[in-house]
Amino acid sequence: MRFLDEDEELNPILSAVNLIDVFLVIIAALLIAIAQNPLNAFSSEKVTVIKNAGEPNMEVIVKDGKEIKQYKSTGEIGSGEGTRAGVAYQMADGSLVYVPEGEGQEAPAGENASGGK
Numbered sequence: 707m708r709f710l711d712e713d714e715e716l717n718p719i720l721s722a723v724n725l726i727d728v729f730l731v732i733i734a735a736l737l738i739a740i741a742q743n744p745l746n747a748f749s750s751e752k753v754t755v756i757k758n759a760g761e762p763n764m765e766v767i768v769k770d771g772k773e774i775k776q777y778k779s780t781g782e783i784g785s786g787e788g789t790r791a792g793v794a795y796q797m798a799d800g801s802l803v804y805v806p807e808g809e810g811q812e813a814p815a816g817e818n819a820s821g822g823k
Contacts, residue, residue: 753769764779792806 751771755767755769757765757767762779766777768775768777790807792804795803795805797803
């Protein structure tokens with residue numbers, strides 16, 4: 707009977723099984739931590755990801771529900787379609803004032819764009 711007890715103590719497969727159990731517990735804990743992360747892209751309905759911000763090869767990926775759109779930068783400043791809609795002025799207190807452009811709209815006499823006299 708003494709030889710049977712020694713075989714169990716010297717069996718290398720038992721220590722390997724214990725290591726596998728420890729690694730499985732660590733992996734499960736990491737997966738739970740990743741799933742509960744508030745920055746998880748799969749937890750929200752609306753997500754915007756910016757890759758290479760400020761670089762010529764910048765990409766913007768927008769996930770809205772099940773729809774995913776990818777926008778790539780052309781690297782040119784001011785490219786795109788559109789027309790000038792108005793002018794924005796920054797006041798001394800840091801607030802912004804938007805003045806829309808249009809035909810027949812003029813500032814009242816004696817006032818400049820910031821609203822002062």
